Amino acid sequence: MTGLIPQNFIDDLLDRTDIVELIDGRISLRKTGRNYSAICPFHKEKTPSFSVSPDKQFYYCFGCGAGGNAIGFVMEFEHLDFRSAVEELARKSGLEVPQDSQPANPMLQQKQKSLYEHLDRARQYYQQQLREHPQRQSAVAYLKKRGLTGEMAKAFGIGFAPPGWNNLQKALVNSDTDQPQLIDAGLLIAKDGSEETYDRFRDRIIFPIRDSRGRTIAFGGRVLGNEKPKYLNSPETPVFHKSKELYGLYEARQASNRITRIIIVEGYMDVISLSQFGIHNAVATLGTATSKEHLIKLFRMVSEVVFCFDGDAAGRQAAERALENAVPCMEDGRxxxxMFLPEGEDPDSLVRNEGKQGFDEKINEAKSLPDFFFDRLLEQTDTTSLDGKARLSKLALKKMQPLPNGLLRQLMLEQLASLTSLSVSQLQNFSATQESHKREGNTGSYTQGAGQPSARPGHRKPSIRQQRVQSPVEQAIALLLHMPQLVKLIKDKQLGELDIPNGRLLLDLVQLLKSSPTLTTGGIIGHWQGVDDREGYQEIARLSAIELPINNEQHLAEKLKGVLELLIKQKQEQNLNQLLEKSALSELSTDEKRELAQLLNQNLKQMPK
Ligand SMILES: [Zn+2]
Known part of the structure; x- marks a missing residue:
């Protein structure tokens, strides 16, 4: 639960923050014309392609596509989530972030707050036991055997849950409300049908799991005796969602502000061992495969993620799963x-034997996603025969379907072409047929508007950083971002449903500007940060950066009118195609027949004489 921050507060905050001042405090800006420029802090470059606009109150990098308003900058630069970035800016402006405006949420927030408090008390308790408990020796001995220094144990907050069923309970339950909250926090377990409880973690080394703000949200425990399971994690709770959290991420950020790469390893001890040898950028998932959510989270921080797997069959299998989840996240620039460890090694033994440098070398030799992708497929197919090649292209295209449009997709198609002796356009046609079959199966009626290239539905963003030509939709968005007051030219419902790439984004923007016509570009970007629409946000930032050569309202208004006409025509063509296709398959309703006649009529009038 993120807890919504009221939009008017965000607008107010952006009003009070000067983005030039904010960014200039962190990197040095140089005035160039109306804007400021700098060497981009988000990618490596020699000549400045990072620009900050004081008028529009936003920044954009023409090199790597990073862009956004003041809140976005703080998020990217400080690696903070949305709420934390808002809190930081608010502190600077002397504002207090309002609590949740929705009536149901203050209670939830209060509950979460007390869960965090209980989890933190538990962390302190476990750490204290590692220092003081009479039976702590086995835990200390284990940590020593793994070569862990006291400093590391402290940095990661490692603790000890003593043997026995009620230690934590005795230490932390002081009032009637403590017990149910410790149950909710996953620390106590209620015995069936009674009010009695027992400690979840017993006779284990305890690893606190922290969120990106450093709050303890759960624990992992490793056995000292022969009990099962060897590793035990907290259950899902209101503050802990396994598929979203990564062990060691907070600690990695603490160790360095400038991480460009994250390594995903298997367990807590791998993370800690690597950190001990100066490799601070390793994280571990918590008993789950790496999910799409994990990757999205990581790619907000870094541009490179390296999976580190055991060299055995289980490792290969895990890698296969990771690959599947990774493909949809592969936007250009990511x-x-x-990386596969030699058989019998784990990250700990490898870094011990080969040192940081040796480990880094192994990482640098790790296979790229496309290489791993094709290696796996080639293992499963025989490309010396024709049907083997056909099978390979079929399999590869199917697995590439979730891959976003962009340079990487193009390169992988080229690689597949050379493997199968087919041409890229043959593969693209084949892939389009596969998709349209799938589409027809799902919706029955989707047809591409005439004049549209075969854009892939469901992928609004064909990473347009590479794509120079702007569609009418994008031109309309860019014009509105440049001069929001032009929204008055668009009548309600005029555009209807726009079933074309970025159509939804244009409709959302129009709706937003209709309700708040005085927003600046930075303010508009702020709205996309508030809602969970990362793609929309990036598109808005990218289109905001387009410089229009003219600033004259009348001239821009004319331009927008022209673009709107184009859009409406495009939409009519789309409707016409849909109706024609439908009429070939089934009887049209009276309304549909009327619409078809009307559209055909218009279409005839527009035909070139
Ligand atoms: Zn950049």
Missing amino acids: QIRF
């Missing part, structure tokens, strides 16, 4: 690689 890199994923796969």
Whole structure:
């Protein structure tokens, strides 16, 4: 639960923050014309392609596509989530972030707050036991055997849950409300049908799991005796969602502000061992495969993720699963690689034997996602025969379907072409047929508007950083971002449903500007940050950066009118195609028949004489 921050507060905050001042405090800006420029802090470059606009109150990098308003900058630069970035800016402006405006949420927040408090008390308790409990020796001995220094144990907050069923309970339950809250926090377990409880973690080394703000949200425990399971995690709770959290991420950020790569390893001890040898950028998932959510979270921080797997069959299998989840996240500019440890080694033994440098070398040799992708497929197919090649292209295209449009997709198609001796356009046609079959199966009626290239539905953003030509939709968005008051030219419902790439985004923007016509570009970007629409946010930032050569309202208004006409025509063509297609398959309703006649009529009038 994120807890919504009221939009008017965000607008107010952006009003009071000067983005030039904010960014200039962190990197040095140089005035160039109306804007400021700098060497981009988000990618490596020699000549400045990072620009900050004081008028529009936003920043954009023409090199890597990073862009946004003041809140976005703080998020990216400080690696903070939305709420934390708002809190930081608010502190600077002397504002207090209002609590949740929805009536149901203050209670939830209060509950979460007390869960965090209980989890933190538990963390302190476990840490204290590692220092003081009479039976702590086995835990200390284990940590020593793994070569862990006291400093590391402290940095990661490692603790000890003593043997026995009620230690934590005795230490932390002081009032009637403590017990149910400790149950909700996953620390106590209620015995069936009674009010009695027992400690979840017993006779284990305890690893606190922290969120990106450093709050303890759960624990992992490793056995000292022969009990099962060897590793035990807290259950899902209101503050802990396994598929979203990564062990060690907070600690990695603490160790360095400038991480460009994250390594995903298997367990807590791998993370800690690597950190001990100076490799601070390793994280571990918590008993789950790496999910799409994990990757999205990581790619907010870094541009490269390296998976580190055991070299055995189980490791290969885990890698396969990771690959599947990674493919949809591969936008241009992101890199994923796969590293396999030599048989019998784990990250700990490897870094011990080969040191930081040796480990780094192994990472640098890790396979790129495309290499791993094709290697796996080639293992499963025989490309010396024709049907083997056909099978390979079929399999590869199917697995590439979730891959976003962009340079990487193009390169992988080229690689597949060379493997199968087919041409890229043959593969693209094949892939389009596969998709349209799938589409027809799902919706029955989707047809591409005439004049549209075969854009892939469901992927609004064909990473347009590479794509120079702007569609009418994008031109309309860019014009509105440049001069929001032009929204008055668009009548309600005029555009209807726009079933074309970025159509939804245009409709959302129009709706937003209709309700708040005085927003600045930075303010508009702020709205997309508040809602959970990362793609929309990036598109808005990208289109905001387009410089229009003219600033004259009348001239821009004319331009927008022209673009709107184009859009409406495009939409009519789309409707016409849909109706024609439908009429070939089934009887049209009276309304549909009337619409078809009307559209055909218009279409005839528009035909070139
Ligand atoms: Zn950049």
